Amino acid sequence: MTSSNGTIQSAALALEDPTLGTSPNALFSPAVIADIQEKAHLGRYRLRGFGARRELPSLDDLTIIPAGLSRMALEGYREHCSATTVIGTRAEVPLTLDIPIGIAGMSYGALSATAKTALGRGATAVGTFTTTGDGGMLDAEREASKQLVYQCLPSRYGFTVQDLQRADAVEIVVGQGAKPGTGGLLLGAKVSGEVAEARSLPEGVDQRSPVRHPDWLGPDDLVIKIEELREATQGRIPIMVKLGAARVVDDVRLAVKSGADAVVLDGMEGGTAASPEMLMDHTGIPTMAAVVEARRALDSMGEVSEGVQLVVSGGIRHGVDVAKLLALGADAVTIGTAALIALNCNKPVFAEDYAALGTAPGACHHCHTGRCPVGIATQEPELEARLDLEEAALRTKHLLQALTMEVQMLARACGKSSVHHLSPEDLRALSPAASAMTGIPLAGTAIPT
């Protein structure tokens, strides 16, 4: 130990601490080493689906503070608590929903036709909407969905005036939370003959969607683009703008200034069927922070943002997340990954097929491969057949129903007769980081007056 030779000293330390020789390096952990070696093998960035995997500041760092003596709770199991939600109130026919939760945009191509149809049926059964994706509108999806939001993406794959005019709202997609600033990705295994034809692409091509819209570039042009869509739909339906949560304040203000009837904001926990891996974990900001910035941006605009609703998505798991987001300023939320999990994503069945992908139920993020063992993120007929449409639709309905009941339960406990009456005052932060991000007081710091 007295030697000035570092090598000898380290060796001596290792002898004293029997775990040191096998302890992983904190910086170059086994996962980092495997990542470097995989990229050294591939010669490119890695790809996968599902969404961010790293731990992020989350809504779990907030808690809801129900009523006590200072305010009266509603009867949790039976008293009326409205969940009616209206999006696009400035349009002639807004989206009028029975619940504050919709289904987020996911493409036919990334998902099987059965999955898309099941989501539509499940959403319709509880009085809410579903959304198309980067692959156009399926007839079966339209028929299954009483209220269907039609995405207008940079690629315009499958985009037609006929589908536009049979939509219940339009969502101009500027970005998504999983990979803001980058276009979509659909690897060739999922570009089947039908998907290729719907997108006017060669079959089997690794399709990388553009990120910039082809016919408008900045917010000044977007004003005119939104008016074009209004002309084509005679001002009947809401025109929404979807943003990946990044430069939230400026982007929300510009979307509203451009004429959006609603802003859809997708936090960095948002899912995707395929993405360069590093984008999901290292770009954008968390949903909890994004909703607060967006609400402040809207409220700072005065009359300009009157009647503009805020729809938030990105990593929503349960009714508690929904309640917290409504309290932080969202008018509605959408779910994507959670809805797919309801369909059967990551369910412990067909374990051998998960193993063949090098994964296991509960940890699968291999949506990009097109070999989804449960028939959701695939175009393989034999895999898609594993997803029973009726049962999948019922599970979607049940999840949306359960989430709404959870929100209502929490709202009643706070003494609120509508889920939209939840407010920041109903929250406390459990960590300094969450408090700093949201402006919600840290629990235990309330000063008696």
Added chain:
Amino acid sequence: MATVTEGLIDCAELSTREVNTLLRGLADGDQVRLTNLDARHNIAVGLHCQAQITIDGDAGYYVAGLCDGPDVVVTGHAGNGAAENLQSGSLTVAGDVGAGLAATMRGGRVVVAGSTGARCGVLMKGGDVLVGGSVGAFSAFMMQRGRLVICGDAGEHLGDSLYEGKIFVGGEIASLGADAQATPATAEEEAELRAHCEAHGVTPPSSFTAVTSMRTLYSFDAGAWKSS
């Protein structure tokens, strides 16, 4: 209430919505002329009828956008996004057009006597575009299907990442985009293109260069994508 009088719509006192509502009421085969539009945006959008619509003077952004059927003529110039997502029918412009002409076009025909700005034919999915003059940078970016004929020059990055579409250029090409290749047009193509130009009142150049995809970007692991 605004009406069409003897095939004429004087737009001076009408809102854009009122003009488009009148156009939406046209039947197949109807002919109408619009006057006093003063280059207004979003005229003749979202139409399905196979009517003939002539705009006297200039048109703004998105003229004949999101249409499936009508034949629209602009006697002056047109703004950005003209004929965007056109599915069938046509747009004919006597003058020049801004950026994004025929963006995401799916079918039908677009003829521009003059020149266009950047991103002409971006993400085209079908149809036929003929430009008598020149086009700006990034034209035919990610073009998927269809044909873009440019009698004049093409700006930088022509045909970047194009899929199955085909481009013909009569003049100089400033530069090709990633994965695009240029070859002389075949004699058969030259003859067909000359006839095509003359049929639409456009003077053909002495010869054409064909630009097509090398298809090296079709597969993620082909290797060549890394330089794009």
